[in-house]
Amino acid sequence: MKRYTVICRPDPQSEAIKEKAIGELNEKGYVMDDRKPEIVFVIGGDGTFIYAVHHVRRLMGVRLGEVVFYGIHTGTLGFTMDFRGEEYREFMDTFFERKYTEIKYPLLQALYGDKVHYGLNEIRIENAARTQKLDVYINGEKFETFRGTGMCVCTQLGSTAYNRSLGGAVLQEGMDFIQLTEMAGIHHSKFRSLEAPFVLKGDTELEFRTDNFASALLGCDASVFPLEGVNSVKIHICPEVWVRMLRGRSVSYFERLKSLF
Ligand code: NAP
Ligand code: MN
Numbered sequence: 001m002k003r004y005t006v007i008c009r010p011d012p013q014s015e016a017i018k019e020k021a022i023g024e025l026n027e028k029g030y031v032m033d034d035r036k037p038e039i040v041f042v043i044g045g046d047g048t049f050i051y052a053v054h055h056v057r058r059l060m061g062v063r064l065g066e067v068v069f070y071g072i073h074t075g076t077l078g079f080t081m082d083f084r085g086e087e088y089r090e091f092m093d094t095f096f097e098r099k100y101t102e103i104k105y106p107l108l109q110a111l112y113g114d115k116v117h118y119g120l121n122e123i124r125i126e127n128a129a130r131t132q133k134l135d136v137y138i139n140g141e142k143f144e145t146f147r148g149t150g151m152c153v154c155t156q157l158g159s160t161a162y163n164r165s166l167g168g169a170v171l172q173e174g175m176d177f178i179q180l181t182e183m184a185g186i187h188h189s190k191f192r193s194l195e196a197p198f199v200l201k202g203d204t205e206l207e208f209r210t211d212n213f214a215s216a217l218l219g220c221d222a223s224v225f226p227l228e229g230v231n232s233v234k235i236h237i238c239p240e241v242w243v244r245m246l247r248g249r250s251v252s253y254f255e256r257l258k259s260l261f
Pocket of ligand 1: 075161
C-alpha cells in the first residue's frame, strides 16, 4: 500500500495535519497519487468522510473496493474515525506499524431509468414544493401509500445523521439493517401510513412509485438530483460495492454516540 491521497476539511487545524502527514509519508517512500490511490487519508469530520467516499467513488467507480480510507477527526469524536487531531502521533504510528483492522460500510443504491446514485448515510426522496404521494413497495409487495414531504432510507451508519433528526432510531454499530422514516407525513381521516420509523433487514428492496415527481429531488447524502419525469425509484443496499475503512483502535460505540449530543 504505497499510493495515497489526502482529503481534508478546509480549516487551519486540518490543513496543518495534512501538511505534516504528507511530509512523513513522502519521507517514508509513499507516493501521492490523487487519481489512483490505494489509501485515502481523511482529515476532518464524518461529513468529510462522506465527501471523500463520494469523491473517490466518482473517480474509481466499482473499483472503490480497491481503496481503504483512514481518518483523523478534527473536532468532536465521530463515527467514522478513531483518533482526534491531538492524537496525530498515535494515528500515524498505528498506520506505519500496521496495527489497524479493517471494517466495511455498505452503500445504498438508488436506481431509476439508466441512473444509479449512492448514499453512505441515506437516500431521501423529498419534495419541498407540494405534497408528494409515494406508493411504497417492500420486496415487490405493496405496503402503503405515503403523503407528505418525503421519505428517508438510511444505513446503520446514517442512523445518527438525518434519520435521527426525523425521529428515527439509532442503530448500534454492526447491525445489518436499513431504516425507512417519513418526512412530515400527513395522517388524518383520509390519509394513513405507518408513521413510525421502520427498521428493515439489510437485504430489503424498497421501491417508491408515483405518477408525479414534479419538483421532487433525490437526496443522496450531500447531493441532490431532480426526479421530474421519473415514475419509480428502487433503493437497496448495493451488494457489490463496499467502503473499506481502517480501524486504528477500538472506540466504544456509546462513547461516540455520547459525543454527538
Ligand atoms: P455536513 O455539514 O457534512 O454534515 C452535517 C452534520 O452531520 C455534521 O455535523 C456532520 O458531522 C454530521 N454527520 C454526517 N454524517 C453523520 C453520521 N453518520 N452520524 C452523525 N453525524 C453525522 O452536511 P452535508 O454535507 O450537507 O450532508 C452530509 C450529511 O449531513 C447527510 O448525509 C445528512 O445525513 C446530514 N444532514 C442532516 C440534516 C438534518 O439532520 N436535518 C440536514 C442536512 C444534512 P461532522 O461535523 O463530524 O462532519
Ligand atoms: Mn463531528
